[in-house]
Amino acid sequence: MIAQGHPRSIGKHVPRREDPYLLRGEGRFLDDIAEPKDTLFLSFAMSPHAHARILAIRTDAASALPGVVAVYTAEDMARFVKPIRTVIEIQGYRASSRMVLAQDEVRFVGEHVAVVVAEDPYIAQDAAELIEVDYEPLPAAVRLEEADSESAPLVHEDIPRNVMFEAAFASPDFQAAFESAEMIVSETFRTGRVAGVPLEPRGCLALLDHVADSLLFYTSTQIPHLARTALSEILDFPEPRIRVVTPEVGGGFGTKAQFYTEEVVTAALALNLRRPIKWVQDRREELLTSIHARDHIYRLEAAIDGEGRIKALRTDLTTNAGAYSSYPFGCTLEATGGARMIVGPYDIRNYAFHTRAIATHTCPSGAYRGVAQPSCFMAIEGLMDRIGRKLGIDPATVRQRNLIRSEQLPYTNVLGVRYDTGSYEECLRRALERVDYWNFRKRQAEARDDDEVLRGIGICCFTEVAGAGSGGWRVRGLTKVPGFDSASIKVEPTGKVTLLVSQAAAGQGHLTTFAQVLADYLGVKVEDVFVSEGDTATAPYGTNTFASRGAVAAGGAVIKAAQSLRQKIARIAAFLLDVDVERVELTESKAIDKENPEKSVDFRQVAQIAYSMTSVALPQGESFGLEVVEMYDPPLATWPNAVHAVVVAVDRRTAKVSIEKYVVVHDSGRLINPMIVDGQIHGGIVQGIGEALMEQIVYDEDGQMLNANLLDYLMPMALDVPQIDISHIETPSIDALGGFKGVGEGGVIGAVPAVTNAVADALARTGANINRLPLRPSYLLREMRRRQLAVDGDRK
Amino acid sequence: MSQATSLRKTDVTLTINGKSYTRQVEPRRLLVDFIRHDVGLKATHIGCEHGVCGACTVRIDGRTARSCLHFAVAVQGAEIETLEGLSADGRLAGLQKAFHDAHGLQCGYCTPGVLLTAEEFLSENPEPSEQEIRAALSNNLCRCTGYVNIVKAIANAARDRDKTTADPAGESRK
Amino acid sequence: MKPAPFEFRAPVSLDGVLEEMREHGEAARILAGGQSLVPLMNLRMLQPSVLVSINHCKELSYIRAEEDGLVCGALARQWDVEHDQVAIQRCPLLVQALHHVGARSNRNRGTVCGSLAHADPLAELPAVALALDADMIAASSTGRRVVPAREFFVGALENSLRPDEILEAVRFPYAPTGSRSCFIELGNRNHGFAIAGVALEVTFGEDGRCRRARLAVMGGENIAKRASDTEVALAGSIIDEAAAREAGRLTASLVDVAGDFHADAAYRRELVAVLVERALIQVASGAAGRARSI
Known part of the structure; x- marks a missing residue:
């Protein structure tokens, strides 16, 4: 327990330790690491076809270019690299293998067919252009709707009908409840295809230690430990001789929580050529080959009573897996996640789903911030609004009637998932108050049909699955994702503390927050704690950084380790103070006698005994050193919850949307550093606004990506986004150590549905039905006109 | 008269942060690669290499510019300033403090470009409105912060800068 | 994303530039600010074999207030033109349009002539040049010629310069006394590439009627277009809401619009109508840029 007198660090706005060096430009990102003089650089030749047979590859011209050291094709690589196979132990999943360079067949535009190794990145790219490939173009299944049919071209011969994953569920009384309900409200929602687009693209640098015959592998990743295990297995190279180091990472958002083919190629070529190898991704490659996300179709049917209560819900979900299962999450994460999380904070007792992941000839999809949740909450929250419209009940009231009530907590949902604590009603109540909801509705009712500006309000109530432990990943069959995280604490002989955690931050401020956690739980001054992570040579094994797990899993590990070391x-x-151990309390890097607080020894004095650096001998029975490593396995999941409420104005004539007010009431349990928490929410919201209003990866019917650049892949800039009003409710988790619930993804999960609902609400009076993303002006105006034409047609 | 060069490498001399550097580079060598890899100053980042994201912002002859959109040879003889230089001579101290206090950065990758953009902006708009700050950032992409705390940090820096000029003795500063 | 190799020339005089163009014309591109050219080279969508930089040709960086207009040399940077006092007072439409061009750091380097020569369908400056009937001054080693804006812009990313010519300067006529102008555009984002845009200058008579309207619209796959029929329709009329709306409708029916993944053709057409209407309302209400006589 935390000492009474210890000044609390948890809950404080502690300024970040990461800032000073980043603000001087001294952060060392992947491409900032000074590579050895003899380093070679890679450039990949990419497929221009979505689907084609490779008939021949001619590399002579590329090889002949001065400065080129070697060119490899799949055939060459197969001699020393195994295919990447994402094994998921779950029924209904069909695994696909992927060779790191395409063999025989290409399955999406941008897939690598060959790699050039050259002395200079410019030359490498020149040579990649000289590689000649004879393709026999084949019919492609590009769009989800097209790939999902009997007659569609197959992406993999051994995956019939392109169904990579399929699962279904029905609660025992579902059918009866569905059939006996008063009415059915249904809708189809189509989400857009987006990507994480971290500002720093991916990259890696592989160095050999010739003496130890080992590999030092720098990579811009969120998953150093998982990457190390994967590298070892795929390269058949001993794991102890691989050291993976994540330098400063310029944004991750899940994009860098996958393990990629280029990482294998870089490491493999370093081992094979016995030279340092560097690969730095450029933006075009980033958009073409880093995982994409969303691209879902939800068909929802709710059986409701006359008050708007959902008596039974049915979800039919189809997700676009892309051409291969990404590693380690595969194609099941969004398909299972969307179908399972959609019940959210609602007391829905009868539920059925059918969910599928469909292979297409597009870039593989994967785990982008929020995973399935921005989409599934767009669907269920959109349905809540439609229930309200159908019954003439305000949508906020519909939600109030369906929310899990406080007295029902802890609550086990229809899928058997336990929500330990939460604040669903309170968050909604407070959000409505802060956004001035009922007054807005009054003003909205006074709006006139010829107003130039249409205003609407949107709400999203949601729960978020966060901090999942081993059970949570096993349930999903993701056996390459362990679920626990670890902390190693060393009180050094000088009394200062080294904390190593099994994480790899990409801007989340871990060096600051984990120091705060340790400070309180070990009774050490926060400035005496040095935090380090991201290096597999020093940090203990863990699941690493994604799915809002840092605070919960690694925070828990820090607490557990602190408890054991204290x-x-x-x-x-106690031995030094000559008192009973029960009388000793640790605070501010000292051990004090609780009954006589003037009597104390500091950590340095304790450490000197532990390290045998003083004349006093270590007490009998104690071991040397002050070190401990603890693994912590969080519960199945923690359940942050929140409500976002958004007011938008839509120009009736241009259909341009502007966000006038943005309110968040958020509960992610106990907050470690509220400043950092708010930052996570801000960033997530703006990504969500992007996803709702403008972001979209566009493939044409032949599978060419039309916007693999940042002029055409539109993300929000400062002028496109509002101020954000955040307030917190802190309902600590009772299932997770420390009470933390995780916060990385909530922003984006709430924003997509809330913004969508606000726009749909604004346009409701025109009769437009808004159910697909992104909400670009041309789409919105088309829907308004379509309705108008229908009305005009009726009049005639 | 023409300063003819060809595909072959040629000597390019640039003054970067007050120091002269001569390197033999190909004509196609991008300024950002010259700064980062030929000279070894790594604060200037590469985010898109087509002039959209702003991560590679430097100053050329006293004004901000995208270093990914210039060939080193084409700015032969220019005075280049990067975050390292502006940081070392203290010109960014107020902004850096404001970004630290307001949590105006997360991963830090866009930050050098944002700081250079903000510095140029504030030097000409000492009392900016929120909308003006947002407009000034209209081509600096940040994927982490949602811009909320970047805007706040710049506003705070303007306010504090204002105090310093209004009160040269600095008595009102704590 | 590294550019393909090229030969580089950096003459220090206009004569030197023209000489290089005479020799390498077909294969060469002019490098001025590079803000449009270099992205395409980095993406390897353009691979010129010779690049002739005018950046060391200081004699081309002038901004001159001549009797019949503001003349911007090939190396006049957009930021300098945007802040030139004569430009601000006598070429308000040009300055309004410049506010929309890229970011500050792009305008610091980008040149007015470079943007015109690049002839991007969604670039602001070609629309201004067309609306104002700017004179494009083309130079080659054999001489100079003045090309009217309407003849200069041939199509998307296409101008009528001969391979050995460069756009040495552009002359924007001063706004007439009694005129007001407005440049507006709208995109999927609040700043950045537009879906459509409008460059408008209206000269009002003492009776408040429109004496002369100059209007160019952009928003298609093709280069910005002058809306001459709308100008004719507006001449002599009182610009009220009804007239503005009708002018918008007429313009929309004239322009060449194309759909792409940013916006469909129907939306672009409708947007042109709204933007023309709003621009007219702005100039009629006096809210827009007014030329000051000096």
């Missing part, structure tokens, strides 16, 4: 510190201190 016992030893207290025992040695």
Whole structure:
């Protein structure tokens, strides 16, 4: 437990330790690492076809270019690299293998067919252009709707009908409840295809230690430990001789939580050529080959009573998996996630789903911030609004009637998932108040049909699955994702503390927040703690950084390790203070006698005994050193919840949307650093606004990506986004150590549905039905006109 | 008269942060690669290499510019300033403090470009409105912060800068 | 994303530039600010074999207030033109349009002539040049000629310069006394590439009627277009809401619009109508840029 007198660090706006060096431009990102003089650089030749047979590859011209050291094709690579196979132990999943360079067949535009190794990145790219490939173009299944049919071209011969994953569920009384309900409200929602687009593209640098015959592998990733295990397996190279280091990472958002073919190629070529190899991705490659996300179709049917209560819900979900299962999450994450999370904070007792992941000739999809949740909450929250419209009940009231009530907590949902604590009603109540909801509705009712500006309000109530432990990943069959995280604490001989955590931050401020956690739980001054992570040579094994797991899983590990180490510190201190160990309390890097607080020894004095650096001998029975490593396995999941409420104005004539007010009431349990928490929410919301209003990866019917550049892949800039009003409710988790619930993804999950509903609400009076993303002006105006034409037609 | 060069490497001399650097580079060598890899100053980042994201912003002859959109040879003889230089001579101290205090950065990748953009902006608009700040950032992409705290940091820096000029003795500063 | 190799020339005089163009014309591109050219080279969508930089040709960086208009040399940077006092007072439409061009750091380097020569369908400056009947001054080693804007812009990314010619300067006529102008555009984002845009200058008579309207619209796959029929329709009329709306409708029916993944053709057409209407309302209400006589 935390000492009474210890000044709390958790809950404080502690400024970030990461800032000073980043603000001087001294952060060392992947491409900032000074590579050795003899380093070679890679450039990949990419497929221009969505689907084609490779008939021949001619590399002579590329090889002959001065400065080119080697050119490899799939055939060459197959000699020393195994295919990447994403194994998921779940029924209904069909695994696909992927060779790191395409063999025989290409399955999406941008897929690598060959790689050039050259002395200079410019030359490498020149040579990649000289590689000649004879293709026999084949029919492609590009759009989800097209790939999902009997007659569609197959992406993999051994995956019939392109169904990579299929699952279904029905609760025992579902059918009866569905059939006996008063009415059915249904809608189809189509989400857009987007990508994480971290500002720093991916990249890696592989160096050999010739003496130790080992590989030092720098990579811009969120998953150093998982990457190391994967590298070892795919390259058949001993894991102990691989050291993976994540440098400063310029944004991840899940994009860098997958393990990629280029990482294998870079490492494999370093081992094979015995030279340092560097690969730095450019933006075009980033958009073509880093995982895409969303691209879902939800068909929802709710059986409701006359008050708008959902008596039974049915979800039919189809997701676009892309051409291959990404690693390690595969194609099942969005398909299962969307179908399972959609019940959210609602007391829905009868539920059925059918969900599928469909292979297409497009870039593989994967785990982007929020995973399935921005989409599934867009669907269920959109349905809540439609229930309200159908019954003439305000949509906020519909939600109030369906929410899980406080007295029902802890609550086990229809899928058997336990929500330990939450604040669903309170978040909604407070959000409505802060956005001035009922007054807005009054003003909205006074609006006139010829107003130039249409205003609408949108709400999203949601729960978020966060901090999942081993059980959570096993349930999904993701056996390459362990679920636990770890912390190693060393009180060094000088009394200062080294904390190593099994994480790899990409801007989340871990060096600051984990120091705060340790400070409180070990009774050490926050400035005495040095945090380090992202290096597999020093940090203990863990699941690493994604799915809002840092605070929960690694935070829990820090607490567990602190609790275990403080016992030893207290025992040695008790010996020095000559009191019973129960009287010893640790605070501010000292051990004090609770009954006589003037009497104390500091951590340095304790450490010197532990390290045998003083004339006093270590007490009998104690071991040397002050070190501990603890693994912490969080519960199945923690359940942050929140409500977003958004007011938008839509120009009736141009259909341009502007966001006038944005309110968030958020509960992610106990907050470690509220400043950092708010930052996570801000960033997530703006990504969500992008996803709702403008972002979209566009493939044409032949599978060419039309916007693999940042002029055409539109993300929000400062002028496109509002101020954001955040307030917090702190309902600590009772299932997770420390009470933390995780916060990385909530922003984007709430924003997509809330913005969508606000726009749909604004346009409701025109009769437009808004159910697909993104909400670009041309789409919105088309829907308004379509309705107008229908009305005009009726009049005639 | 023409300063003819060809495909072959040629000597390019640039003054970067007050120091002269001569390197033999190909004509196609991008300024950002010259700065980062030929000279070794790594604060200037590459985000898109087509002039959209702003991560590679530097100053050329006293004004901000995208270093990914210039060939080093084409700015032969220019005075280049990067975050390292502006940071070392203290010109960014107020902004850096404001970004630290307001949590105006997360991953830090866009930050050098944002700081250079903000510095140029504030030097000409000492009392900016929120909308003006947002407009000034209209071509600096940040994927982490949602811009909320970047805007706040710049507003705070303007306010504090204002105090410093209004009160040269600095008595009102704590 | 590294550019393909090229030969580089950096003459220090206009004569030197023209000489290089005479020799390498077909294979060469002029490098001025590079803000449109270099992205395409980095993406390897353009691979010129010779690049002739005019950046060391200081004699081309002038902004001159001549009797019949503001003349911007080939190396006049957009930011300098945007802040030139004569430009601000006598070429308000040009300055209004420049506010929309890229970011500050792009305008610091980008040149007015470079943007015109690049002839991007969604670039602001070609629309201004067309609306104002700017004179494009083309130079080659054999001489100079003045090309009217309407003849200069041939199509998307296509101008009528001969391979050995460069756009040495552009002359924007001063706004007449009693005129007001407005440049507006709208895109999927609040700043950045537009879906459609409008460059408008209206000269009002003392009776408040429109004496002369100059209007160019952009928004198609093709280069911006002058809306001459709308100008004729507006001449002599009182610009009220009804007239503005009718002018918008007429313009929309005239322009060449094309749909793409940013916006469909129907939307672009409708947007042109709204933007023309709003621009007219703005100039009629006096809210727009007014030329000041000096």
